[in-house]
Every structure is written in C-alpha cells, then in structure tokens.
Amino acid sequence: MTKSTTFHDLCSTIQTIRETRGSNAKISTCASYLSKLSDDELSLASRFIGEGAFENVSGKRASVGSRTSGLAAADFCEIDYDHVFKPCRTATGSSSETIEKLMFATPGARRKREPRPWSLPEVEQVFENLFDVSGRADKQQILLNAWREMTPVEIKYFIRMLGQGSLRIGFETRSLVSAIAKAFDHDSETVRYAHMITGSTGKTALLAKKNRLDEATFKLFHPLSFMLASPIESRALETLNGYICEEKFDGMRCQLHAEGNQVKLFSRDLNDITTSFPDILSDFREKQLPPTVLDGEICVFKENTIQPFQLLQKRMGVKKPGKKILEKYPVIFIAYDLLYNGRQPIFDETLNERRAQLRDISETYNIPMTLQFPVDDREHLQELFDEALSHGNEGLMLKKEDSTYEYGQRRKSWLKVKKPGGTFDTVMMYAHAGSGKRGGTYSDFTLGISVKDDERYEEEFIPIGKAYGGYTDEELKRMNKKIKELTVEKYGPTLGLLPQLVIEIEFDDVQVNKRTKAGYTLRLPRFKAIRWDLGPDDVDTLKDVERYYQQKIDAERTDQSENPSFIRPSLTSQ
Template sequence: MTDSQSTFRHLSETAQQINETRSTNAKISLCAKYFKGLNSDKELQLAARFLGEGAFSSISGKLATIGSRTYSTCAAEFCEIDYEKVFKPCKTALGSASEAIEKLMHNIEAAREKCEPGKLMLQEIESIYQEIYQVSSRADKQRILRRAWKQMTPLEIKFFIRIMTRGSLRIGFETKSVVSALAKAFGKNMDDVRYVHMITGSIGKTALLCKNNNLDEANFKLFHPLSFMLASPIESCTVENVDQYIAEEKFDGMRAQAHISGQQVKLYSRDLNDITHSFPEIVRFFLKKDLPDVVFDGEICVYKDDEILPFQLLQKRMGRKNPGKKILKKFPVLFISYDLLFHDTNPIFEHSLTQRRQLLEQLSNKHELPITNQFTVQDHDHVDELFKRALAHGNEGLMLKKADSTYEYGQRRKSWLKVKKPGGTLDTVMMYAHAGSGKRGGYYSDFTLGIRVAEDERYEEEFIPIGKAYGGYTDEAMKRLNKRIKDLTVEKYGPTLGLIPEIVIELEFDDIQVNKRTKANYSLRLPRFKTIRWDLDPKDADTLKDVEQMYQQKIDRERLKQRENPSFHFPK
C-alpha cells in the first residue's frame, strides 16, 4: 500500500468518485475497495467515521461547533472577496456553502496562491477537528481553518467542511450504504453488520469489528442513540390486509428516544443528537419514576390546556440550553412513549410489537407514564374514522403498525405506515436547477423554488427562495423540464443553473416552519412537486404573505381536547 491511500485527499477523491457514480451497487463497490486498501485499524476507523458519521463518533457526544457564517466569512477572507457581494450570491446560486467554497478556491488566484496542498493523513485531519472542538472563539476557529486549508486542495476543503459540520456528504451515499460497503469489503452478512452498527452506535467501531472478525463481540450499551425505525408514507385506501395492523395517532411533535438508568436520563433526536439540555422537565419527570433500565421510543410534544399544540411551538424549545422559567411555562412539553426498545438488562428489538407493547403498558401502569392509545384496526372505514379524529386533535395523521413486526431499526419498510394529509400547497417559481446524481445523473433534477415578493415592501427582489424539491415528478416530466431549463438559463455556477423565473411548480409540503436563517424567515418541511403548472404565469405564484398567513392559521386553529377520545393515556 502506498502512503497516498491513507491521505485525506484520497478519501475526498473517493467520495467525489462515489458522487459521480450512478448505480448504488457501484457506489458500494467503490467504497468497499477503498476500505480494503487501508492497512491500519486506525485509518479504517477514521475513514468509516468520516464517511458515515462526521468529525466525531456519534456516541462521543462531541460536535465541531462551528457555524456556517464562521467558515463562510473565513473562506471569503481567504479568497480576498467581498462576503456580501460575491460569496453570498455564489452560495445562493449553488445552494451549498461548501460547494461555493470549493468553486471559489479553485477559480480565484488569490486562494490558489495561498495553498500548497500536501499529503494530510487521516490522523492529522482528526487532530484538526479536535483543535476546533477545543476552542470557542470565532477568531480561533478561523485561525485553525486558514492553516488547514493552506494544506488542502479545493476538493479536500469541501469534504473537510461537510464532515466537520456533520451534515450529509451529499454524494448519494448515507450511513446505510457505508454499512453495506463494510460488509462487502470484509465478506460479512449485511444484516449482521447493520445490527452491530445499531447496537454499538459507532460506524468506526463497526468497521474494526468487521475487519477483525469480531462482530459477535458487539454488545448494546445504554446512552448511545439507536437508529430509529421509519414508516413508509401511504394512502389509507391502498393498505392491504388492514386487519393485521394496529393504529396510533401521529403526533405533531419531535421524535425522540429516552435512555434511562438509575439517576441518569438522556434524550436523543431522530438525527441522533443529544437534546437532553432542551427539556429539563422531561428529565425530572423520569427521575421521579424509579424505572428499571429502559429505552423508550416516543414523541416530545408541547402539551397545554388538554391539547397537543403545533410543532412550530416546540421549535421555540429546540436548541435552547437551560431554558428559562418563562419558556418552560409558556411551552410545557410531555414525552409520550409508543415503543420500548430495551428493558431491564436486555434489548428487545427482536420481540414483536405486541410483546413490546405489553411490557410498555406494564411500565406505564406501574410508574404512571404517558403512552399512546392503540386501536385494533377493523377495516378501511375504521382507518378513515381514526384518521379524521387524529386531524381533529391537531395531529399529523395516523400510524399503522403490524402487530407482529420486530423493530426494524434504520429501515423504511411496510411494517410501519404513516397516513398523513399534506400540510398544504403553494404555487412557486423555479429559481435554480441543480444537477442530479445517481440514477438521475446527467439531468437537472433538484430545484430551488421561490415565492413572490415583488409587491412586498420588505424586499427588493421579485422572488425569494422558500424550499428545495428533489422529487415528485415523472422521468418524462423531468425531461421536459430540462429542455425548458436550457432556454431559461442565465447563469451557471458549476452544477447549478440560475434561471429566468418562468416555470411554475405547485409544491406540496408537510408543514411550514420558522427558519430565521433563510431570507423568507420560513422553510417548508418535506417539499415535493405536486404538479408542474405549465398553464400559470409567474405572476400567479403565491407570496410570502400567503406563507405567513398559512403558518398563523395552523397556530390558531381549534383542536379537539384530549379528554374527548384521547390519543394517549396518562395513568394517575
């Protein structure tokens, strides 16, 4: 093996090659070959972590806390360009700060002159991330970034940022694919590797257990987040064998796990981050209950005056460290459990839902814990009746779960189904088109959509972005779009095209959320194409004031009180 295979440059080039490869199996083969080429355990551990987790292991509790503005202004200074006039327009057009930084570093002479790319090893990258973790001031973080970037190629800088911020690498290759690559590289059964990753919580540790034939040594430990079981969206009328399912209301809250042992309680979000500090009253509640060692899967909801209130109000609690008395009183929260993953000394993922539910009900009755109400489904009419009641409560819809299903961690299959009503639709205009990857490589298949602000005194533009959509259209529609996009292109930023805003898209979404980091101050949850409105003019697009009105209407809507056919019960 040559030293170059252990460099961060080689990892970055492999990641880029994976991004440019269309077939999922081919992506996995590329990654497997890369893993096999790494000689030392340490290199393999770091490579798997960087590709599958981020700068630090998920179970370490560490984050390289560095904001987009910190590394973006640092990049603008490094390139000797104006942040407001040059960097921000490039970022907006490309839809990605890291993508913009890569393009600028590659094309601006001032940046190229500062860089003398070396052969930074994976261990050296780990040390840089550790340095960033240990400092707190923006100046110190930027000093470390400037020193590191001088030793990197633009491609390395892009992936260095993406790994550092623990977001997606945006190469069409998420953690489950890294798991598949490890199985392929070391000749292991993929389900066995996936199970070991789930119970250890560490992709780096999983990689070493694979390589050294020690998968059977993996043990589950409390206080590392487990991969959540996911539900497949479906229309209620298409459910087959409906009598095999139980139903629960789908709460308008935040999915979370609660890990409890003695006097220690930890809460984890769906993206596996520790959110304990944001919800001290939940911690206090569980500490009073004298529970055995358990892991609950459930939902954190704002609950006040006998109502589950909108998710938008829960956002006011998220991310706050040590929320004050005023916030706690105004937005009180409740953890409502609907599954049990660990009990006493044993993981129970392989038990059926019915068996897990029996244990959960016993705990609820003994320790007075709020848990969901479950309903045995009779027929499709019964599903519709339960669905309407869920909406009346202000909840998102209905969950259908097979009574005999095991806990399929990290999977989205048909054992759990979610029946939801779209949060709404907006007529938007296409502002930017982004080149696709995977099976849609070669087409512009990802789009930034905007709303109209031409008559809004707060803005000078005609349209501002409101969301990105990646699907919801047919291949035939995509081809027609791409043909029209060529005629409307006015700017090109690498893989992104700036367009004359003439194509109108009716966009469907699950919810509207406040997002102060965007120009609109709002973002859409799960936006997708409903239809391409070739018949509409851009002047027919919805406005920011329409978005604001829709948001407020959801906040203000009346909700059925929980004492009337409740969606959960709370033994007292």
C-alpha cells in the same frame, strides 16, 4: 502490508462515489477503498464517511456554522462576503460547494494554498481542535490554517464532515454498512445489527474486519438508529390485516435513555438534546427507572391539548430554556415503544411483546403512553384518521403487530397515513445538477415565492425551499429542455434561471427558519404538478406563507378528555 491512505485519497473516493451511478456501483467503490486500509485508518475513514467529524455517540460537535466557514472563506479568497460569497452560495445552494469553487477559481486562494498529504489522524486532530475552542475567531483561524494545506475537494468534504450529517453524495448509512459487509465478506444484516447496537460506523468496520461482529454490545446512553415509517395514502392500502393503529403526533421524535438519576434524550438524527428539555429530564429523574430505552414523541402539551409543532420549534435548539419559555411551552414525552428493559435489548421481540412490557413500565412509573386501536375496516380507519386530525395530530401510524424493531429501516412494517399540509405555487429560481442515476440532468431545484409587492424586500422572488422528487422521467426531460431556454447564469453545477417555470409544490408543514431570507422553510417539499399553464404573476407570496403558518397555530384542537390518543397513568389511577 496495506498502503497508507491520505485525506485526499478519502475525499477523492467520496467524490467518485458521488459521481458514480447506481447503488451497487457506489457500494463496490467504497468497499474496495475500505478493504485496503489499516485498522486506525478504517475506523476514521468509516466515521468520516458515515458520521462526520465525530462519532454520533460521542456527543461532540465542532459547532462551526455556515456563516463562520463562509466568513473565513471570504477572507481567505479575498472577496466580499455579502456581495460575492452570499450570492454564489445562493446560486449553488451549498456553502461547501461554493467554497470549493472559490478555492479553485480565485487568485488569492490559489496563491495562499500549498497542499500537502494529510493523514486521517491529522485531520481528526484538527476536528478536535475545533471542538476545544468556542470563539468564532479561534475557529476561523484553525480553518484557515488547515485550508492553506488542502486541495479544494478536501476543503469541501472537510466542511461537510463538520456538519455531522449526510455528505450529500447519494450514499447514506445503509449503503456504507453494505460496503463494510462487502469489503470484509459478511452478511449485510449482521453488520447492520452490529452498527445499530454499537452506534458507531468506525467500531462496526473494525469488528467486521477482525471477524468479531458477535462481540458488538449495546451500551445505555448511546442512541440507537430509529425505526422509520413508509408514507402511504389510505386508499393505497392493500390490506389492514395484522396492523394496529395509533395517532401520529404533531411533535418531535425522541429516544429516551434512563437509569436512576441519569437520563438522556436523543433526536432522530442521534443528537443529544437533553439540555433543551429540562422539564422532561426532571420528571424522569424522579421516576428512578431501571435501565430503560423508550421510543416516543415530545409534544407541547397545554390545557389538555397537543399544541402545534410550530410551538415546539420555540423549544428546539434552545440549549438552556428559561423559566418563561418553559411555562409558555410546556412539553410532554409520550412513549410508544420500548427497546431496552432491565439489562437487555428487546428490539428482536415483536411489537405486541414490546408493548406489553411498555404497558407494565408505563403503569409502574407513570409514563405517558400512546393508545393503540384495532382497525375493523376502511370506514373505521377513516373515523380514526378524522379523530387524529381533530386532536391536532398529523394522522395515523399503522404498525404490524408481529414486527420486530427494524432499526434504521424504512419498510412496510410501519406505515404513516398523513394528510398533506398544503400546496403553494412557486417559481423555479435555480436548477442543480443531479448525481448518481440522475447524472447529466438538472433534477434538484430551488423554488421561490413572490415578494415583488412586499415593502420588506427589493427582489421579486426569494427562495422558500428545495425539491427533487415528485415528477416523472418524461416531465424531467421536458423541464430540462425548458431550463436550457431560461438559463441566464451558471455557477458550476448550478444554473440561475429566469423566473418563468411555475411548480405547484406540496409540503407537510411550514416552519420558522430565521437563517433563510424568507424566514420560513417548507417541511418535506415535493412536486405536486408542473404548472405549464401558469406564469410568474400567479406565484404565491411570502404573505401567503405567513398566513398559512398563523392559521396552523390558530386552528382549534379538541382536548384529550374524550377519545384520547394517549394515556397518563398518574391521572387515570387517581
């Protein structure tokens, strides 16, 4: 008979996974825990680790933002939100970690908390209660009632589960699938396939435990894990044999499910974004498609031109855009793959086979579809790359013609060839302790830009992004030595630094983010160089960031009338 588990047991296991070095060791720790659970506990534990408070396919969200939980925590800990909580959060780089530390350290919080053993179903009910209420005050009251009976580590992971994303423990979905396979003695690929078509880690774990993985079935309107591309520079390509080429659009990845009047759109993180794009919804409802799943891209398309991603941001996250936004930022869905056709999934068929079926659907139902081009040689590849950039697109996608749809994987079947968006010289403001194989070192860094001559700010530097890659082991050792000399404050695993170490950072793009002090964040930032030769006076400014952002919007883009990157059958057939 299995021993009942508690939420504290689960959170302790999650914390152990975070502190464990090496993927195999992390998988073994998780597998050992999962193998001892009852059916109901297994389903909930797998969901909480892999998906969060709710199944991705449920469409539910607790809608508890960092400000809501932060204000509740400040009240609970009897501290000032603006003067104490926010600086602590800036220092740690994590709202949930800040709350964990405050719950442990503040006398007010210690006095109020009387932890008790929570069962997983009880925690699930708290998540449901948060989903059922809409007001901030009501949500905060539910949080406070739960936190009174939880330990700090439970509170931290409770908050992270509400975020419906990564628990940030160096253990993503792929590792969880491997842990489920190990726990119940199955092949990882078989478990991964079941997870892909069910869209649920909880259901997958139960099927694995009961040796019923072959019963996993795909349901329309439940998102599938996306196939991912590996970044590569054109000069690093060993061969072009077997690859076909298409342009990489400056848009938002989207999976479209349709059957007749019913249409749903899902983002790459498997969130339902249907209400944000009523124009696409209306267009596809009129098409009256048979059961279909398309993989593609949403782009702002105006005057026969794909517009900058920055303009698409005006639509993203807007649940019910008004007429003015719809007219100013019209969007289009461009398909480049077909995953479900008629009554059966086709992701096990080759790309060429899937594209042939997509072409038939595109012509029959007037669906925009990417054009693909054979690549003769590297000179031809460069010509295609330059054409993509002139269209305002990010670069190229190279896809193996005989590849199946490798859902949730990042291998070499799809390659993205992109031009770096740009670089800024930034200053290191905070260093965060690493986990896993980087445990014992500071390997995650908050980087800032200068605002000392900016009348809008009183500080000298403000954060612009976090980066944790792009340096060698030797460079990391040298940085850690320098960090010890620059440390002026310590907040648990985070160090506050004198702003002296300059990092040249490379990024894909600049995005508006009103939740940050700068008002912007960098898309996919990574180290380009550690500028030992520069000092804080050489750091780029917020005005440089704003200038770069505006230049991207103002850049000229060639329209799609000549050498188009996609086809629209409704126009070509006229």
